[in-house]
Amino acid sequence: MDSEFLLHIAAELNNLAVIRRFIQEKAEALQVDSDTISDVALAVDEVVNNIIVHGYHNQGGMIEVVVMRRQDRLVVSLRDQAPVFDPTALPAPDINLPLEKRPLGGMGVYLVMELMDKVSYRVPDHGGNELTLEKRIASKN
Amino acid sequence: MAFESTLEMSNGVAKITLSGELDAGSAPQFKSTVEEAAGQGAKRIALIVPDLEYISSAGLRVLVFARQKMGKGIDIYLIGAQDQILDPIKQSGLLHSLYTAETYDASTIETV
Numbered sequence: 001m002d003s004e005f006l007l008h009i010a011a012e013l014n015n016l017a018v019i020r021r022f023i024q025e026k027a028e029a030l031q032v033d034s035d036t037i038s039d040v041a042l043a044v045d046e047v048v049n050n051i052i053v054h055g056y057h058n059q060g061g062m063i064e065v066v067v068m069r070r071q072d073r074l075v076v077s078l079r080d081q082a083p084v085f086d087p088t089a090l091p092a093p094d095i096n097l098p099l100e101k102r103p104l105g106g107m108g109v110y111l112v113m114e115l116m117d118k119v120s121y122r123v124p125d126h127g128g129n130e131l132t133l134e135k136r137i138a139s140k141n
Numbered sequence: 142m143a144f145e146s147t148l149e150m151s152n153g154v155a156k157i158t159l160s161g162e163l164d165a166g167s168a169p170q171f172k173s174t175v176e177e178a179a180g181q182g183a184k185r186i187a188l189i190v191p192d193l194e195y196i197s198s199a200g201l202r203v204l205v206f207a208r209q210k211m212g213k214g215i216d217i218y219l220i221g222a223q224d225q226i227l228d229p230i231k232q233s234g235l236l237h238s239l240y241t242a243e244t245y246d247a248s249t250i251e252t253v
Contacts, residue, residue, distance in 0.1 A: 013166035020162075020195075038225055045197050049165040095234025099208035099217075107233050108198040114232050 003030065007065040011052045011080065019048055019065060023076065030069040033138045039115040040074055040135050046108035047078050047087070047131055055082025055129070073117070073134050081128040086121045087112075088131075142194060146174040148181075152251040155183035160192035163200035171200060175207045183211065187250055191221035201233050208238065220245045 005026040009015050020041045027037040044065070051063055064079040092113070093106035113119060118134040142160070144167035149156045155178030163171060178186060186207060207217060218240045219230070230236050242249075 013164075016164045016166050016197075017162060020164075042195075042197060042229060045164060049197065049199065053165070097234075098213075099205050099235065099238040100213045102205045102235075104202050104205055107201055111198055111229060111232060 002068055002070060004066055004068040005029075007067075009063055009065065011048075011056045011061040011063045013049070013052055013058075016045055016048060019063075020045055022065060023067060026067040027074055030067070030074065032069065032074050036074055036135050036137050040076060040133060043112045043115045043133050043135075044076055044078065046112050047133070050087060050108055051078070051080045051082060051129075055080055055085060069137075070134075072137050074137055075132060075134050077130055077132045079124065079128060079130045084123055084127075084129060086129075088119055088121045144170060146171045148174050148177055150178075150181050150183065151247070153182070153184040154251050155181065155186045156189060156245070157186060158189040158192075160194075162195040163193060164195065164197045165199035168197075168199035168203055172203045172206060175203060175210070179207075179211050183215070185216045185218065185250060186211070187218040187220055187245060189220045189245060190226055191223070193222070193226055196226050196229055198229070198233065201229065201235060204230075204235060204239070216240060218242060218245075218250055 007022045009019065023041045023044050024037055048063060052058060061081060066077040068075050087109045090109050093103060093110055116133045117136050120132045122130050124130050142162060144161035144163055147158045157174055157178065208215065220242050
């Protein structure tokens, strides 16, 4: 049976670094290469930030992070109890605009889509949101 | 590593040295430094980042904020960036709006 690692943590910006460390440590334990870990940690960071700021509106809540390896893929599922919101439905920003014309928002989700091989969203039976990120593992350490 | 952001003005150039991890929790500190630089009349910004270990979109948004607050004529230099910093900047399409260099060359940057 494949290993899974679970972190249940408060939705606070101070915990972003804790969550990145968790991803790094558990992915290393799953023998995932460092480039893949860096991409997944950044993508997770972006999703968690959006959950904290846009989902819970900085008013607290919990986030569940599940890290697992499925054959040649590192898979991370993020669950929360914020109002239902599908980030995969957001339009991509125009990244060719010069800085002075760029909107301040939208870059996080765009980075997630660029960095991951697959991003899927669903509403769990008990409500809230579940976003699953998948990244093909380049090579074993 | 904890994030740190320091400002030094040199011949009209705001030299902002960043170290540690720049995420949504630490981005407000970086933004404050940019606002301080704008308040001191900076004509250019040089981000000295060899010790910056991580940047998320929250840090990238401060770069966009800096250009929008200080105006189109303000050049932003990125000095000594490691791959883990350059990659998200490239992926988000911001690199073409920045100047990059491995080291800070006052004879080039401080010509304002």
